[in-house]
Amino acid sequence: MRLIIISLFLLLFLSACASTGPAPSNRTPPPVLTEVETEIRQPASEESAGIQVQPLQNPAVRQLLASASASESAGQLEQAAQMLERGLRIEPRDPELLQRMAEIRLQQEAWQQAISFATRSFDMGAQAGELCARNWRTMALANEYLKDPQAAAAARTHLDDCMRQRPQKY
Amino acid sequence: MSRKKTTKKRSKKTAKRRLSKKSAVAKHSRWKLLWRFSLFIFGLGLGMLLPWALILNQTVKEGFEGLTWERPSRVYARPLSLYSGLQISAQDLETELRSAAYRKSSNPSIPGSYSQQGNRFRIISRAFEFADGKQSSQRIELQLQAGVVSKIQDIDLNTLSLVRLDPAEIASIYPLDKQDRELVPLEDAPHLLVAGIQAVEDRRFNQHHGVDPKAIARALWVDIREGRIEQGGSTLTQQLVKNLFLDSSQTIIRKLNEAIMAVLMELHFSKSEILEAYINQVYMGQSGAYAIHGFARAARFYFDQSLQQLNTEQIALLIGMVKGASWYNPRRNPERALKRRDLVLQVFADTGLIDKPGLHAALQRPLGVSKQANGLKIKASGFIDLVKRQLRERYAESDLRREGLKILTTLEPVTQLAAEKAVAEGLDDLTARGLPKQLQAAMIISDVQNGEIHALVGDRVAGSRGFNRALDARRQIGSIMKPLVYLLALEHPEQFNLLSKLEDTAVDIRLANGDHWVPKNYTNKTHGTVSLLDALVHSWNLASVDLGMKFGPTHILQSLQRYGLSVEALPVPSLILGALELTPLEVSRIYQSLASGGYSVPLRAVTAIVAEDGALEESFRLTMTPLQNRQAVAVLNYALTQVVAEGTAQALPALMGRPIIIAGKTGTSNDRKDSWFVGYNNQRLGVVWVGRDDNKPARVTGSSAALRLWAKAFRGLSMADWRADYPRGVELHWVEPSSFSLTDANCPDAVAIPFINTYLPENKSECLQAKSTQGGKLWNWFDRKTKTQEN
Numbered sequence: 028m029r030l031i032i033i034s035l036f037l038l039l040f041l042s043a044c045a046s047t048g049p050a051p052s053n054r055t056p057p058p059v060l061t062e063v064e065t066e067i068r069q070p071a072s073e074e075s076a077g078i079q080v081q082p083l084q085n086p087a088v089r090q091l092l093a094s095a096s097a098s099e100s101a102g103q104l105e106q107a108a109q110m111l112e113r114g115l116r117i118e119p120r121d122p123e124l125l126q127r128m129a130e131i132r133l134q135q136e137a138w139q140q141a142i143s144f145a146t147r148s149f150d151m152g153a154q155a156g157e158l159c160a161r162n163w164r165t166m167a168l169a170n171e172y173l174k175d176p177q178a179a180a181a182a183r184t185h186l187d188d189c190m191r192q193r194p195q196k197y
Numbered sequence: 198m199s200r201k202k203t204t205k206k207r208s209k210k211t212a213k214r215r216l217s218k219k220s221a222v223a224k225h226s227r228w229k230l231l232w233r234f235s236l237f238i239f240g241l242g243l244g245m246l247l248p249w250a251l252i253l254n255q256t257v258k259e260g261f262e263g264l265t266w267e268r269p270s271r272v273y274a275r276p277l278s279l280y281s282g283l284q285i286s287a288q289d290l291e292t293e294l295r296s297a298a299y300r301k302s303s304n305p306s307i308p309g310s311y312s313q314q315g316n317r318f319r320i321i322s323r324a325f326e327f328a329d330g331k332q333s334s335q336r337i338e339l340q341l342q343a344g345v346v347s348k349i350q351d352i353d354l355n356t357l358s359l360v361r362l363d364p365a366e367i368a369s370i371y372p373l374d375k376q377d378r379e380l381v382p383l384e385d386a387p388h389l390l391v392a393g394i395q396a397v398e399d400r401r402f403n404q405h406h407g408v409d410p411k412a413i414a415r416a417l418w419v420d421i422r423e424g425r426i427e428q429g430g431s432t433l434t435q436q437l438v439k440n441l442f443l444d445s446s447q448t449i450i451r452k453l454n455e456a457i458m459a460v461l462m463e464l465h466f467s468k469s470e471i472l473e474a475y476i477n478q479v480y481m482g483q484s485g486a487y488a489i490h491g492f493a494r495a496a497r498f499y500f501d502q503s504l505q506q507l508n509t510e511q512i513a514l515l516i517g518m519v520k521g522a523s524w525y526n527p528r529r530n531p532e533r534a535l536k537r538r539d540l541v542l543q544v545f546a547d548t549g550l551i552d553k554p555g556l557h558a559a560l561q562r563p564l565g566v567s568k569q570a571n572g573l574k575i576k577a578s579g580f581i582d583l584v585k586r587q588l589r590e591r592y593a594e595s596d597l598r599r600e601g602l603k604i605l606t607t608l609e610p611v612t613q614l615a616a617e618k619a620v621a622e623g624l625d626d627l628t629a630r631g632l633p634k635q636l637q638a639a640m641i642i643s644d645v646q647n648g649e650i651h652a653l654v655g656d657r658v659a660g661s662r663g664f665n666r667a668l669d670a671r672r673q674i675g676s677i678m679k680p681l682v683y684l685l686a687l688e689h690p691e692q693f694n695l696l697s698k699l700e701d702t703a704v705d706i707r708l709a710n711g712d713h714w715v716p717k718n719y720t721n722k723t724h725g726t727v728s729l730l731d732a733l734v735h736s737w738n739l740a741s742v743d744l745g746m747k748f749g750p751t752h753i754l755q756s757l758q759r760y761g762l763s764v765e766a767l768p769v770p771s772l773i774l775g776a777l778e779l780t781p782l783e784v785s786r787i788y789q790s791l792a793s794g795g796y797s798v799p800l801r802a803v804t805a806i807v808a809e810d811g812a813l814e815e816s817f818r819l820t821m822t823p824l825q826n827r828q829a830v831a832v833l834n835y836a837l838t839q840v841v842a843e844g845t846a847q848a849l850p851a852l853m854g855r856p857i858i859i860a861g862k863t864g865t866s867n868d869r870k871d872s873w874f875v876g877y878n879n880q881r882l883g884v885v886w887v888g889r890d891d892n893k894p895a896r897v898t899g900s901s902a903a904l905r906l907w908a909k910a911f912r913g914l915s916m917a918d919w920r921a922d923y924p925r926g927v928e929l930h931w932v933e934p935s936s937f938s939l940t941d942a943n944c945p946d947a948v949a950i951p952f953i954n955t956y957l958p959e960n961k962s963e964c965l966q967a968k969s970t971q972g973g974k975l976w977n978w979f980d981r982k983t984k985t986q987e988n
Contacts, residue, residue, distance in 0.1 A: 086358035087280035098329075105816060109329035110820050111807075112647070113361075115282065119646030119880075120922075128819075139822075146823045147796060150924055 066168055071160035074190060088114045095127060099134075107131050122152030123129045129165045138169040145169070159189030186188055252458055257461045261440055266477060266490075268380055268601030268809065271757060272584055273364040274575070274608040275649070275804070279339060280359045283346040284915040289611045290341070294320070296575050297365040298501035300567065308334040308506050309363075316341040320776060323503065324362035328805035328813050335360055344915070365610050366477060368581045370597045373484055380809065381493040381504055381603065383473035387662070390504070390512050391472065396548040397516050397541055397878040399433040403468060406435045407459035434459040434681035437475045481515065482522040489522075499527060499569045505740035509551055510559040512539040514566075521793035527566045529914035535564055545572045550906065577613050579639075579655030580606070582665045583782075583802045591815065602814060603807040607649035612914060616640045616652040617659035619910035624887070627902055633895055638887045638906060639666035639781040645882050647819050648789055652910075664890070670777040672871045672888060676736045676845075676899065677864035678775035680791070680833055682745045684734050685756055687829035690953035695730040695836060696937045701740035706770050714770055718743050719865075728934055733836050734844035736863065738774055745773030749886055759824065760787045760797065775864060784875060785884045791834065792860070792877040794922065795827030828953045831927045834860050835951050838919050845900055846874065852908035861907075863899025872897035874904040876911070878919045883907050927951050940965045 084092075095110035108131050114124045125148035133141040143163040152158050163185045170179035206944035256811045277293045279285075285293075291313060294301075299320070300310045302356040308323040318339040325332055337360050340348040371377060383391065395402045401409050409432050416430025427707035431439070438458040443451055462471060469650040480488060481495035489498050495515050496504040507515070518525045539560055546556040584606055588597060596602075620638045628634050642652040655665035664670070702726040718724075718738045724731075732740035745753060748930035750768035757764050766777045781789075782800070790797040798821045806814040824830065837860035841849050845863045850856050864873030872895070887902040889895045897903075923929070929949040933940040938960030940947045945964065961969070 052803075085280065087278070087282075090358045105813065106329050108818065109816065112804075113278065113329075115647060115819065116644075116649075117283075118280065119644075137736060137818075140818075140820055143821045143823055147821060150794075150823075150827070154925070 035049055037147040062168065063133055066129065066179050067133075067161050071157045074157070074160050084121070084123070085118055088118050088124065091117075092124065094126065095131075099131065104131055108135070112184050120151045122148045122158055125151060125160055126161050126165070130161075133165060133169055136172070138172045141169040145147070155189055160186055163189065214262050232397050240449060244653075250461070253454060253458050254461050256442060257438070257458050261462060261466060262439070264474065265281050265354050265599075266378055266380060267374065267376065267599035268378055269372060269598065269674055270370040270604055271595050271600040272368040272370070272581060272604045272606060274367050274606060274610050274613075275651075276325070276364040276605075277362045278359060279337075279346055279349055279362065281346055281349065284344055284976055285341070286344045286915075287313065287318075287341055287345060287765050290318060290339075292614065293362070293365075296614075297363060298567065300501065301561055307502065307508070309502055320362070322360070323363040323506070326603065326807055326811040327361070328807055328816055331811055332361060332362050332363075340616055356524060364605070365575060367575050367577055367606070367608060368584075369487075369853065370585070370604075371379055371487055372389045372598045375488060376496075377484060377487040377494055378477065378490040379492065379493040379497065380477055383469055383476070383952060385505065386476055386492070386750075387505060387507065387512060389509065389545070390476070390507075390516070392548075392550055393512060393516050393541070393545055394476070394519070395433070396550060397544050398436070399431075400548075402472075404419060405432055405463075407463035408432060408456045431455070433475050434462055435698050437478060439469060440478050440480065441474075444904065453698065470710050480521055480522055481518060482526055485610070497681060499566050508559075508565075509545070509555060510538060510542060510562050511565055513545060513559065514538040514564060517541040523775050527564050531564055531566075535629060538564065575608070575610055575613055576617070576660035577608060577653070578660050578662050579665050580608050580613065580650070580653040580666050580802065582655070582662075583650070583653055583668060586668070587801075587803050588806075602810040602811075604803060605805045607644070607651060607801055609651040612642050613652040613654075615913050616654045616910050619906050621659060623906035627887070627897075632897065632902070633889060635891070636660055636887055636897070637666060637670075637890050638885065638903075639670060640886075640906065640910060641667050641781050641785045642910065643785055643789060643800055643882050645792040645877055645880055646796075646798070648800045649677050649804070650785075650800055650802045651881070653802075664755045666886065667891075668783045669780060670886065670890075671774060671780050671887075672886060672892075673866035674777055674779050674784060675775040675864035675866040675871060675873060677784060677862050677873045677875050678773070679733060679736060679741050680837060680862055681756065681787070682741060682748070682753055682773055683729065683836065684791075684826065684829055684833050685753065685983060686744055687832050687953070688752060688826045690828070690956040693729060694952050694956055694958065695728065695832060695950050696932055696934065696958045697729045698726050698937060699729055699732050699740040700743045701725060701727045701732060702743075704739060706742075706746070708769065708822070716771070716774060728840065728937060730836050730934070734839045736840075736845045742770065742773055746770065757787075761799075762786070762789060775866065781884050781886045784873070784886075785882060788875050788877065788882055788884065790824060791830055791837075792879070792882045793821075794834070794924070795830040795944045796826040796896070797822045797824055828927050831921070832951045832953060834919070835921060837862055838921075841876070846876070846904055847906055849876070849904060852905060853912050857916065860919050861918070863904060865898040868894045869896050870894055872899050872902035872904075874899050874907045876904075876907050878917055879922070881911075881914075881916065883911060885910075923951055923952070926954050930957055932958065933964070936960060938962045938965070941968050944968070 091110045091114040097109040098107035098110060108128065111124055111128045111131065114121065115128070118124060125144050129141045129144035129148060132144060145162045149159065149162040150164065163182045167179045168184035170182060274296070294311050298309065301312065302310045303312055305312050306322050308321045311318055311320040320337050320339060322335045336352045336743065337357060338350045339346060349360055351357055369377065399409065401411065409430070412430040412432065435455050439445065439455050441961060442458060443455055455732055475495070475850040479492065480490055482489045482498065483491070484498055489495055492515055493504045496502050496507055499515070500507060500511055512601055513536060517534070517540065520537070524530065525534045525537045542559050545551045546553065552557070560650045584604065596670070620640055624636050624638055627636055637657055638654070640652070640654040641650060643650045653667050654662060655667040704716065708714055716738050723739060724737060727737065727740050729744065732744070742790060750770055750772045753772055754764065754766060754768045762783055764777060764779070766772060769776065788799055789800060799818070801817055803817050804851045805816040808814045838858055840846050841861045844859045849859060849861065859876050859878055861874065862878035865871065870888055870892055874885045876883050885898055885903040885907045888896070889904060928951065930952050931940050931942050931944070931947045931949050932938065933944065933946050934948060935946060937958055940959050940962035941964060944962055
């Protein structure tokens with residue numbers, strides 16, 4: 028039953044992608060900040076309702092993540108990145124930190140680095156649920172900016188796996 | 198001077214002559230003449246003085262307006278972040294604190310001090326401008342338990358999740374004039390300092406116009422009474438003028454110039470501008486080749502403290518030292534300095550700056566000057582060398598010398614000290630074991646995940662500024678090349694896995710130039726058909742040549758480019774065995790990407806540069822590039838843990854004094870000229886080279902020399918076991934190595950080793966064949982994992 032619901036949801040989502048999905052050629056950077064919200068965080072959160080993976084986090088890392096969020100909202104991206112780097116010194120494999128860094132790099136228009144950090148986050152993470160969706164959505168979006176529609180499309184196909192697989196590592 | 202004297206003489210003569218005629222008229226005309234003459238002299242003086250004053254005026258105006266002090270840049274270690282769960286021993290925490298010039302006290306009350314009772318620390322950090330903003334001073338209580346931070350609280354007993362201490366200052370990049378200075382705006386200077394300096398040096402500063410006739414008269418009186426020139430009577434303005442524009446000779450002309458310039462300065466500039474310049478310019482002593490100028494730097498130099506944090510008697514001492522910074526040097530002449538300080542304190546009390554109880558309390562206290570070698574002065578000259586090189590790519594040398602930048606680096610004091618000690622003592626040990634005295638070494642310890650360099654040693658003598666071997670010694674890498682060749686093979690899982698067969702037999706390879714290359718194993722023995730795993734673990738040359746020749750030297754050379762290295766080497770077969778010269782830094786760069794599981798991260802020594810005003814000048818971002826061969830890297834890393842477990846580096850646990858799982862590789866070059874060891878876990882990577890500068894045979898091997906230094910350095914550092922974290926598509930399978938076949942967990946000699954995807958050995962062990970017929974089933978991942986651990 029759940030599989031059907033998820034599949035239906037995915038179908039809806041994919042069709043939405045097809046109709047309203049951004050065309051890579053006529054993009055003009057950058058209201059990337061809002062895009063990180065509308066094209067990565069929100070949909071990932073919606074898609075993954077029910078497949079939540081929330082690993083335990085070091086309180087120090089939690090504090091730094093909160094500071095990074097505050098800086099990000101204030102538009103201080105470099106400061107946010109500094110906070111995340113501090114977090115990564117403590118927990119270099121924390122997938123949330125890595126993904127947040129990917130999202131900051133995206134806003135800083137460092138597309139290749141956004142892809143790198145999202146890849147690393149995926150490798151280190153549960154490879155399922157919301158974070159997984161954010162990983163692939165970041166890679167898709169960054170590839171669109173890099174004018175590589177093929178890679179972007181390939182990234183989007185992985186979104187299915189995020190919803191299908193059960194969390195294994197935590 | 199001379200001009201005045203002659204006029205006086207002449208007028209005396211005239212007077213004599215006229216006095217003989219004793220008439221009123223004569224008297225009258227004589228006075229008239231005198232008056233005229235005086236007028237003439239006055240006019241002459243004025244006529245000459247005016248242009249002179251104009252010249253001085255120009256000097257003062259332009260000199261003071263264009264006054265920009267060159268401020269040295271400061272280089273800082275990485276700040277220590279304290280949080281629950283951090284692994285750090287009490288001893289290491291103390292080392293960190295001491296290297297950041299924290300003072301131990303039974304009752305810490307000022308920033309930059311701490312107390313320790315066993316595992317309990319009370320620390321007051323100093324304020325610091327970090328790349329992500331200013332952080333104020335914090336008072337914390339910290340509890341350690343079995344080498345781990347178990348609790349951090351503030352004074353109200355609130356739990357703190359994260360505290361960052363201000364970092365150790367490890368070096369300065371000085372202006373060429375060798376003045377060491379830290380600028381402080383007047384409004385940031387403590388009130389007591391600003392008022393106190395006036396009370397002691399120039400009480401009527403706010404009333405006079407540059408020169409204080411009353412003070413001069415008083416000084417003159419004292420000088421006459423004492424019969425020598427001692428009292429200055431100079432105003433602060435005069436002192437400033439003297440420091441900025443004049444030499445220190447005691448001539449009348451100089452004094453006159455000083456007075457005129459002081460008046461001119463007051464004409465053009467405000468009292469606060471003058472005062473601000475004064476507190477930043479005043480000479481406060483000597484630190485080696487560098488002159489300490491200004492109170493702010495003096496506060497750091499004498500008290501390891503910011504100016505704002507100084508207490509009454511410390512301010513009094515600094516003000517007292519203005520009179521003679523070397524005469525009253527509190528380190529060399531403590532008694533004299535104490536007397537002078539107490540005198541200044543008395544002046545403070547007399548002028549109402551402090552009250553009676555305050556005076557008495559301050560008089561009771563000691564000088565409170567830090568020892569110059571307070572705790573640990575980290576030398577790290579090899580590391581600083583790297584920092585400067587990285588900075589030079591973006592900054593002009595002159596800017597570094599004058600802009601007062603804060604350079605935040607990645608150096609870990611504890612790690613650096615451990616590395617320096619390991620190199621110095623390790624080489625001495627080797628010499629004691631009969632190896633040549635001329636042995637040299639290099640060591641680099643870096644963070645596997647973010648590429649930050651924690652420690653770098655380029656000479657056996659810490660602090661030596663000569664040849665930096667970590668960066669510049671290009672040496673043959675020997676067998677530490679082999680893993681890169683094996684990695685190439687593992688990248689083709691359809692052809693190679695750890696159980697693939699290689700021939701460890703004698704070969705004779707005909708080279709392009711007609712020569713023959715006949716490599717040998719280290720022991721001169723051959724081992725026949727061996728597994729790829731065994732060949733790497735035991736570093737067998739012939740099997741490695743067998744593997745390498747399947748790819749060819751050209752291909753191997755090309756593969757090095759993905760580590761960002763442009764290597765100049767000939768594509769000859771001996772490349773497989775490491776006939777290639779690299780620096781320890783380059784080796785670190787290659788192995789960083791292996792240790793991180795296939796993420797190439799540039800090595801960094803500098804993380805950020807902060808301008809004097811706290812603005813982020815530049816940040817050197819963390820960047821990474823995922824390599825395409827992460828599965829192969831994971832398999833290779835397993836093989837390299839076996840090098841330490843049972844291969845050429847198996848002495849490591851004994852040298853470390855504890856069982857440990859580390860991935861590593863030894864390397865020895867031809868004729869035993871170079872000894873290498875590369876070892877890592879998921880956090881840290883250590884690269885060590887040992888050899889002779891003249892490249893003569895050093896009678897070293899990877900396991901005899903470099904491995905020992907590595908073990909010495911990491912013995913005292915926290916180093917967790919290697920944690921295999923296999924990416925998707927890499928799985929452990931049970932094998933029977935002797936028959937190169939798959940087997941079952943319950944079969945004899947079963948070992949679990951990683952394979953990529955479904956590319957498994959085709960053979961099945963006899964035991965497995967027997968089981969399969971009984972309907973054996975696949976073990977699930979978790980079961981396998983548990984069994985591996987049991988093994």
